[in-house]
Amino acid sequence: MKEFLEGSMAVARAVALCRPGVISAYPITPQTHIVEELAQMVADGHLNAQFVNVESEHSAASVVLGGEAAGVRSYTATSSQGLFLMAEVVFNIAGMRLPIVMTDANRAISAPINIWNDQQDTISLRDSGWVQLYMEDLQETVDFHIMAYRLGEDKSIMLPVMVCMDGFILTHGIETVDMPSQEQVDKFLPPYKALYKLDVENPMTLGPLADPDYYLEARYAIHATHKKVLELLPKITAEYAKATGRSYNGLVEGYQIKDAERVLVAMGSVCGTIKDVVDELRAKGKKVGLLKVTCFRPFPAEQICGALKNVARVGIVDKSVSLGSYAPLAAEMKAAFFGRKKKPEIISSFVAGLGGRDITKESVKEMFSMLTQKEKACEYIDLKPELLKENYE
Amino acid sequence: MNKHLYAPGHTACAGCGQSLAVRLVMDAAGKNTIVANNTGCLEVFSTKYPESAFEVPFIHSLFENAPAVASGVEAALIHLGKKEGTNIIAEAGDGGTADIGLQSLSGMWERGHDILYICYDNEAYMNTGIQRSGLTPHLANTTTSPKGQKSSGNLRFKKPIPEIANAHGIPYVATASIGYPQDIQRKVKKALSIKGPKYLQIHVPCPLGWQFAPQASVDVGKLAVETGLYPLFEYENGQLTAVRKITPKPVEEYLKSQGRFKHLLNNPEGIAQVQAVADRNIAKYGLKAENTSA
Incomplete structure (x- = not known):
């Protein structure tokens, strides 16, 4: 259904359609409208998720890391300094192959402090192992959040995805957006089933120490998987086109x-x-x-x-x-x-x-x-x- | 012999107090437990790929974020309807707790997660080579608070993490020591029976870092308690409910048991300063036994 929406609200709605079970975030302009809206959805009982308010972006990223490791689809959003404070966890999430989706409201980096848009924040984390997608408009932003979960959670990928949207220009811009229905999204994006998770019935150690005999291969595997993303993403966008009628190349x-x-x-x-x-x-x-x-x-x-x-x-x-x-x-x-x-x-x-x-x-x-x-x-x-x-x- | 949930075969040093404490903790917690662990000695010596000593689900992420990771695990379990009957333990060493991880830990306490946080306190950054932490005791010789012509070692005092924990209004705060294994297990079980955030700080002597023979770990731990330098107590809802009573021994007995205090032995003023720390603990927590038997 076509609606006239602020970018952040459109993202929140798209994320909610993906049914995340754990959401955690810390306030930072210009991201905050997204998680405010998600918090309201949880408060109103419209979204069945645990919304964890944390004391920093480092912990926001760590909470969704823990949530995803326990087998639940998780979501966070941040911007600029917040992404930088997360940086250590961002690399860790990719290394642990946890398919979290994050929105970054692209914003300049201090100093001088500046809350307005450029793409220095996410570009600086390009080597983290996350898939990075850059959005042109709100319709793309909505659609790629949904595709991001589908891509990251694919058993052949298992990587986190960063959906990068220009701060203010997109987060606070208002455009007509065709929101997919819950039925369309449910059909396109099945419930998350983790390959590996923290489960007392099947105990596993996640995040072990890898010495020089193993580390190189763990990193190579992520690099090799990125090549698979180049093959899979166009297939996913094609499937999404079938589901919604909107087609993208994706790359x-x-x-x-x-x-x-x-x-x-x-x-x-x-x-x-x-x-x-x-x-x-x-x-x-x-x-x-x-x-x-x-x-x-x-x-x-x-x-x-x-x-x-x-x-x-x-x-x-x-x-x-x-x-x-x-x-x-x-x-x-x-x-x-x-x-x-x-x-x-x-x-x-x-x-x-x-x-x-x-x-x-x-x-x-x-x-x-x-x-x-x-x-x-x-x-x-x-x-x-x-x-x-x-x-x- | 029952199978331990923290299995043998790991690579901890002989006499490692932390490793002993972990085995006691895991057996007390039981198999329905998920562990989130900060970076430190424990994760290094127990989970080197492709092996792991843990027979329960275990996650290590970073140096300072185990409380937040555990918070996310708890949120996920609540979402899945699987929280009831599952214990969540977040744990770290003293540096990961008192220094780099304090913010994350404060957040976990403040948010009221049903998580037991355990600090294995060996009183310095042992994994990186015995550097001073916020829980290094007064006048201890470490590689970054070395004794020297103009210094008697670590000039600061142990950061009062149990008090900081209590200030968050959490329901259970306690200290323990590998000198008293049954006491550790009792406190773990008690903590896990209480809903909400819990803090347990376990004194775990480190033969390498403190410079004593590996077979002496338990005895050194006991001496710390018996001198009043490591008071064992329990707080419930902010009220002091129990202490291990002692007939205080002079701190010199504890100091001479370890190389890290060797420089104090001919330094009466230094010994007096450490004795003052013990005396303050003894007075503050009412440690002195009425009778002579401890």
Whole structure:
């Protein structure tokens, strides 16, 4: 049923449709509306779950770790510093192969403290072993939460999934969302049956010490499983399309790229803005396009390189940085193309939107315009030189 | 012989007080028990893949989060309708309890989970090589509170975790020692019979870290109690309900039993300072027996 919903409320509704039994979270802007809504559902008896209020994100992640280890579908949400406080547990959850789903309301990292959107938080945890999916709009966000549980809990995967939604832009944005029915979700997402769990009838030790004889294989297994995610996710999105009528690629999505000469590659809500600009420029006869990366971990290198192999000029839009080096998505793109015969002549890197700086249509046009020039190594878009105390040129 | 729920074959040091305590705890708790364990000696010497000494469900996650992990396990069991009849124990060493894990533990107490938390107190970070913790006793020599020309060892006093536990208004707080095995088992059973969060701090002498012969662990544990340095007590709903009465021995007897206090033996002032700690305990908890027999 189509409804006009705030992003956080839509996420809470989608999560509730997945019937989690354990929910734990700690307040942090701009995530908090999600768990407030879930808490209300539990308080009203509309959701049969244990909602555990904790004293930190470290404990929120640890509570859902314990809940999932005891065989119950679990959920948490966080943002920014909260994700960083969780970081140790985030890695641990993946290492223990617990298919928890987490929403991260993407937000900048301190210092300076800043509550607004960029993607530095989740990008910084890209090596944690979690599947990372980046959302363009609220409909995607709803649908991918449901698919996230299905993906993570698949017996061939058993990995946690982070659904990354841009803070404020999506969490507090209001859009029309077609919410699936409980029947549709129940049919698509069966009850969780853990492969291994804490059970007094069948005692097991979870989280043992692995010495050098075993550790390498445990890590390799996660890496190898990520490759399986690249195969399974499109199958799951196809099944989801059958169940709901809404289809997604799940890994990457091209927009006007078939004959495009210039393509921007981006993740998250900025893709909507870029699509608008693509439409405007196309109307003027400019052959431009967008490649949206939905799945950042695992990194769909083959799909990306395949989609862009005939594009002459590609620009990567990063909403995060690796200070002192290349921007994260750009670095991965360049690595993916390295050594390939068919690849763009130019792969330019743009950093934009840090700390909530609006990426306007003008910003996007500027990036498309820069793609006519020589390759940009790491170009900061909309930088205000007058605010810099020193001259860095 | 009955099968122990904490099986032999692990790799603890000879004379390990913690390992002895764990066996007593697990047998007292019984098979319907789930254990969440912080990182520390215990997890290292008992669960090295592909082996495990635990015959009950056991989970180790990180150094400081066992209380939160156990809270999640409890929430899951409630959701599944399986909480009744299942004991949940969260446990850690003294560093994992008093230092890095205190926030997580406070959260577990405050939220009122039906979990028994056990601190195996060997009074330093033994797993990493005998560094000082918040539960290291006054003037003990550790690798990060070494005795030296200008120091007599650890200058601070043991953090009063049982008092901090009581301040959370939890129903049961107690201390125990491997010097008194039956007492440990009685307290575990009692704690598990009470709903809500419980705290049990067990003194577990460490031959390696304290520098004494492995066969002396139980005797060293007893001496700590008999001198008043490790008072054994029980609080129920904040009220002191029981103490192990002693005929106090001078602390010197305890200090000379271990290498970590060797530097104090020719230091009357240091000995007096430690004696003052014991005297405060004796007065505070009313440890002194009326009769001469302890």
